[in-house]
Amino acid sequence: MGPLLLLALLAHAPAGAQADDSIPASSNVPGAAYPRVHTDGRVSFRLRAPEATSVRVQPGGADNGLGPGPFDMRRDAEGTWAVTTPPAVPGFHYYWLVVDGVAVNDPGSETYFGWGRPTSGVEVPEPGVDFYDARDVPHGEVRALWYHSEVTGTVRRALVYTPPGYDDEPDRRYPVLYLQHGAGEDERAWTAQGRANFILDNLLAEGRAEPMLLVMERGYAEAARGGDRPASTRPDPVGFEAVLLGELIPLVDATYRTGAEREHRALAGLSMGARQALTIGLGHREEFAWIGAMSPPPVEGFDVETAYGGAFGEPGAFNTQMRLLWLGAGTGEERFVAGVRTMCEGLERQGIEHVVYESAGTAHEWQTWRRSLHELAPLLFGD
């Protein structure tokens, strides 16, 4: 290599970038050199903060695939702080930086609504896995639909995935999967963090799922002027149930070409959303024939006879009425997978038909839920 070419190459290296195998995370804002992900899953973070006295990386939650952290960053002579984590679990991980005690976002990261606010995130690729990538296949649309809620007195927004070809087959009607996020997240989570649209695009391209709509709404239903109350991280099943059953489903059935009967309607969710799917779905089996619970919070003293208003009390009728009861969790989220196993033992004893899935090596995190959707969607709306 001649010296001029070498200089040209060096001129394209970002300031402070390492001469190694790492690349900027796909979750970064355009042009941000950090965070960088190494081929073995290590993640390097960097922040310029000459006046700060302490900076660390805080993964979002103890179960986080980056590790429990915090990871203290070390300052160089110019005031740039840096740290590299041990190899992370593949997938999307929330994190934030703590600068002199204040939790702040990493300016290099796009923000993802989680933990009740826009939060940094880092995407660690899973080698050989592309079921949630934007592959070169036909893509569906994700449509934002605003509506005025009488329940809350506010304007709300649903995100609706329409599969490729929806606009080309004006006489076709589609089944609908209502898909709920977890605590502290909102209606954007399933597409931004979960890549639900790409998961469906890829399944459809492979002929492995029925074309369906996904409807994603915010699982909280505060009244107007709720801004003056601290954001709840508790489910609000009464309020959201009223929005879902009384407003959102009728709106979706009036706006899109849906199959408006229960056989064409599924309800699923993750964590808090799984609890909502079980509570609302099992409580309204006249509305939903398919229910999916991904990483549901464990129910203390689960009793199959009395749980969910006695929904499992008559196994024969239940099995006839319901087309699918699906449960899943990651093997790395011990409390949650134990809860699912306990529930499944009860269902088994009771003779309630169900499908269970365990995501190997993943915890209470988006990789579990991406895999869960990838497992659940092909089972929906078949004959």
Added chain:
Amino acid sequence: MGPLLLLALLAHAPAGAQADDSIPASSNVPGAAYPRVHTDGRVSFRLRAPEATSVRVQPGGADNGLGPGPFDMRRDAEGTWAVTTPPAVPGFHYYWLVVDGVAVNDPGSETYFGWGRPTSGVEVPEPGVDFYDARDVPHGEVRALWYHSEVTGTVRRALVYTPPGYDDEPDRRYPVLYLQHGAGEDERAWTAQGRANFILDNLLAEGRAEPMLLVMERGYAEAARGGDRPASTRPDPVGFEAVLLGELIPLVDATYRTGAEREHRALAGLSMGARQALTIGLGHREEFAWIGAMSPPPVEGFDVETAYGGAFGEPGAFNTQMRLLWLGAGTGEERFVAGVRTMCEGLERQGIEHVVYESAGTAHEWQTWRRSLHELAPLLFGD
């Protein structure tokens, strides 16, 4: 009032909230009590940071409607920092906090992509003005459409506003306004910061505009692996022009029921996007019959004969060919409004028909561009 009722009311007051006329900004995350906007336009900011030694509010840019700032925050005994600004200009204003020298987002604010990254913003209402509010009128959809760009080798995302009723009139074709953001922003800006969808919804409800599609794409066109290069804040007219003309317009015309001729196609933008609208639009008058430039960066030594490849050289032909040349700026952005006035003087002298709009009292900020769209859209696509 009995003591029990008083206690109940006090129990609902947020920690540290002022007993005054202020309310949480509509741009906040759900449940965040700060920032708060007062009826006179003052804005109160607050951050808990007991270990920090200095915290201030930095408005995004010298022209910012909050004032030039920075606003130093004062610490109370418990380590909460606070400041209230003088009355702000109405509209949306970017800002960030600076904690011990590090620019960070306010955890109370939703993030808005500007300044090359997700940035805090505060919405200051304009008394009596609701043309950009989500009024109780029929709402169009904003659809995210992903596609694979050969020009860049990346997956790109367009946001497409479809007006109310688009799905109910399957034989109707619609004109298209391509609408570009400013430097450091992206395809989300026109809806998130600009509320373009609500502006169109309201105009359509009043019968004041032709039903049209808005297409919003990112005005940068870095090649794949651009993540290793610092984000440009310069326009990239060659790259984006190739995406727009060679890929985006054909995709939109193939995907939606558009009028695919130049008479049904407009190009407009703000700031950097205005420069793109002028450069690309005037350079390709065979593609666009309507051009709008909101707060275009001033062109030094503007010469009407030679500007934009001599587009204005034959006034008669130009006036026959073009349906609209629209220019606008805020009276508070002196350099920009002076540039627009200079350009209009040249056009006047040359006999080039055009429409000019000045937004009273607003600067290089979103209130100027919301008003500009509200002025421009009714002039488009008429007979």
